Amino acid sequence: MGLSDYESEEMGIQIRYYQDADFPQYEQLLKDIGIYDEILDKREIIQKKIQYDPESILVAEARGRLIGTVYILYDPWRSLIYHLGVHPDYRRKGLGNKLMDEAEGKLKARGINRAILFVVEDNEQVVEFYQKRGWFILGQPFYMEKEL
Numbered sequence: 001m002g003l004s005d006y007e008s009e010e011m012g013i014q015i016r017y018y019q020d021a022d023f024p025q026y027e028q029l030l031k032d033i034g035i036y037d038e039i040l041d042k043r044e045i046i047q048k049k050i051q052y053d054p055e056s057i058l059v060a061e062a063r064g065r066l067i068g069t070v071y072i073l074y075d076p077w078r079s080l081i082y083h084l085g086v087h088p089d090y091r092r093k094g095l096g097n098k099l100m101d102e103a104e105g106k107l108k109a110r111g112i113n114r115a116i117l118f119v120v121e122d123n124e125q126v127v128e129f130y131q132k133r134g135w136f137i138l139g140q141p142f143y144m145e146k147e148l
Contacts, residue, residue: 013067013095015102018057020047025066026059033069033085058102060086060095070099072106079107079115100133 018026023043030036039045049056053074060068067087073080081103086095107115117135119126127137 013060013062013090013098015058015060015068015098017055018046018050018059018069020050022059022066026069029059029066029069029087030083030085032087035083035085055106058099058106060090060099062090068095068099070103072103074107074110074112076111079110079112081107081115081117084117096129097133 020043023046026046027036027041027043030041046057049071053072056072056074058070058072059066067090068085070084071080071082073082081100084096084099084103086099104115116138117130119130
């Protein structure tokens with residue numbers, strides 16, 4: 001089920017689709033990266049997500065260890081890339097770019113020519129990462145949430 005093989009300086013890294021058996025490692029990865037959401041990242045929610053779209057979560061794996069991830073939220077009207085993250089031990093090796101290449105490629109293959117993503121406003125390093133990839137700031141929207 002692998003999408004591609006990506007060779008870093010030290011080891012081969014495989015990018016593939018998330019599977020439910022990955023959850024314990026996946027949950028820890030999100031916590032290690034600092035992007036874990038106690039509500040949205042519950043196993044039951046992620047199971048529903050991959051049942052709805054089995055290609056919506058990509059993971060990077062090295063030697064059986066999950067080291068990176070990105071979500072793809074496909075909608076013909078407005079698609080979203082979300083939860084891009086790389087374990088701190090594997091940053092600055094091009095893996096974030098490779099995960100984004102895969103995510104953007106998946107959306108493009110589905111006919112999407114424009115997508116959005118969210119970045120914390122004062123996270124200059126992340127803003128710069130996306131701008132180097134051709135992303136641009138649309139404005140200053142704020143995030144609202146309501147429990148239903």
